[in-house]
Amino acid sequence: MNWIEVNLTDIAKPKQWKNLPSKFLKEDGYPVYGANGVIGFYSNFNHKNPTLAITCRGATSGNIHLTTPYSYINSNAMALDDINETKYNLKFLYYALLTRGLKDVITGSAQPQITRTGLSRVKLMVPDNLDDQKRIAKILFDCESLIQKRKESIELVDEFLKSTFLEMFGDPGQNTLNLPVEKLNSTFSEKPSLGTTIPAIDDGVIPVVRVGELGSRNVNINKCKFSNIPEEKIEKSQLKHGDILLARAIGSESHLGKASIYFDLGHTVVFDSHVMRLRFNPTKINYEFFYTFLKTSGGRKRFMGQAGKTSIQFNINSKQISNIQIPIPPISQQNAFGKKAEEIAKLRNHLQLSLREIVNLYGSISQKAFKGDLDLSKVDISLLETEETKLEMEAIGKEKWVDKHEVQDTKVNLDEIIKNDFGSNLFSVINLEEAISNRALYVEKSQVKSFLKKAMDENIIEQVYSGDTKQVMFKLKK
Numbered sequence: 001m002n003w004i005e006v007n008l009t010d011i012a013k014p015k016q017w018k019n020l021p022s023k024f025l026k027e028d029g030y031p032v033y034g035a036n037g038v039i040g041f042y043s044n045f046n047h048k049n050p051t052l053a054i055t056c057r058g059a060t061s062g063n064i065h066l067t068t069p070y071s072y073i074n075s076n077a078m079a080l081d082d083i084n085e086t087k088y089n090l091k092f093l094y095y096a097l098l099t100r101g102l103k104d105v106i107t108g109s110a111q112p113q114i115t116r117t118g119l120s121r122v123k124l125m126v127p128d129n130l131d132d133q134k135r136i137a138k139i140l141f142d143c144e145s146l147i148q149k150r151k152e153s154i155e156l157v158d159e160f161l162k163s164t165f166l167e168m169f170g171d172p173g174q175n176t177l178n179l180p181v182e183k184l185n186s187t188f189s190e191k192p193s194l195g196t197t198i199p200a201i202d203d204g205v206i207p208v209v210r211v212g213e214l215g216s217r218n219v220n221i222n223k224c225k226f227s228n229i230p231e232e233k234i235e236k237s238q239l240k241h242g243d244i245l246l247a248r249a250i251g252s253e254s255h256l257g258k259a260s261i262y263f264d265l266g267h268t269v270v271f272d273s274h275v276m277r278l279r280f281n282p283t284k285i286n287y288e289f290f291y292t293f294l295k296t297s298g299g300r301k302r303f304m305g306q307a308g309k310t311s312i313q314f315n316i317n318s319k320q321i322s323n324i325q326i327p328i329p330p331i332s333q334q335n336a337f338g339k340k341a342e343e344i345a346k347l348r349n350h351l352q353l354s355l356r357e358i359v360n361l362y363g364s365i366s367q368k369a370f371k372g373d374l375d376l377s378k379v380d381i382s383l384l385e386t387e388e389t390k391l392e393m394e395a396i397g398k399e400k401w402v403d404k405h406e407v408q409d410t411k412v413n414l415d416e417i418i419k420n421d422f423g424s425n426l427f428s429v430i431n432l433e434e435a436i437s438n439r440a441l442y443v444e445k446s447q448v449k450s451f452l453k454k455a456m457d458e459n460i461i462e463q464v465y466s467g468d469t470k471q472v473m474f475k476l477k478k
Helices: 090-100 130-169 231-237 287-295 297-304 318-322 331-371 410-421 429-438 445-457
Strands: 003-007 013-016 030-034 037-042 052-055 064-066 077-081 123-127 181-183 188-194 206-209 225-227 244-247 259-261 275-280 325-327 461-466 471-476
Touching: 052 090, 064 090, 090 123, 090 130, 090 331, 123 130, 130 287, 130 331, 130 429, 130 445, 130 461, 130 471, 188 318, 244 287, 259 287, 275 287, 275 318, 287 297, 287 331, 297 325, 331 461, 410 429, 410 445, 429 445, 445 461
Parallel strands: none
Antiparallel strands: 003 123, 013 077, 030 037, 052 064, 052 077, 181 325, 188 275, 206 225, 244 259, 244 275, 461 471
């Protein structure tokens, strides 16, 4: 394979198009690309064909996007126009720019930016054979697609846990099952407490859980720093299996109350003073039940109803959290949910491990691809021209503007597709996407996800764990 060096501004004309004020953005229409990818929709477009766009203003300067056809690129992104696609493959250039990075051409401290002058310094190594460019792009796109599908599977597992909670216990915000309601203080085995004020240091010996390690089901122990907390003070801040840890004071409202469960590691772990520990009476509250309660919109509403706010941060104290009114189902039902939560957690961990392996594989393949070390002889690009391999807001089906009709009423059409194609059978997101594609319909992936979420909220469909496929799937409710 022969590689040549090209200057970016020799093969493309960077251009900032006319700005589009946010007041003109709509809920549907042609996608508008700004500093953070798609920021909304508009009634017109300024790029008929897919185009490379580089964020050129603000903190995300240097981000690279490959737009969908019929898009509007506003002035916060630099469009790389007039690329000769008989010599250069857009997707290859996208990955080449991603691999190179553009941090070295960002200027400005108060307001980061990328200019045409900066882009004139960008040089890329490119195979002189267009088919080789396409082969590299296809390999990297296939890897990226696997990563995206794995992430979507993890999201489905998280949603499945919440939907299982709602099915068993109803909406905790409305208490739709009329469960007994008690103040949270009646469920504690110990009063809520704050952790150590002794700062964490790199060369300490005892792991200290801080706010940054919270948010997922398990505490992220690998991110912890350490403390040399005196032995006589350890007991007050020491964690036990099943403790709930949550952020009690933070600058972001959305991060207030982000929580994790502590699972015993066989050695001493403590927590710091920005974290609150909740320790429940196991005959009253199952920790898996309470953790998922906080993840539901109704549980979140009850939590935030007791939270406070100062001029600099959002917070909740021991008294406020003790006053939260919570619907409490029988402990036997909570424990049954806890066992399901553990099974779902195992599946999630498996998917997370698989995701990590794919991401590592992608990095390795990417490095080899741009060093010319990959054997591309068996990469089939015969169908590349007809595949709709869009990197953002990927559409299902063929291009919507050519001899096709767009789905106007997504809910009705997708509802009919599910009934006709799947009936009472289980189906996955991929199954639904294939059914849409087979009808030559054009539906944005985001529309499919929105439909599925809304359909679950309205009890049209439900999530079901399939033991055969080892994944979360959907089915119509009877």
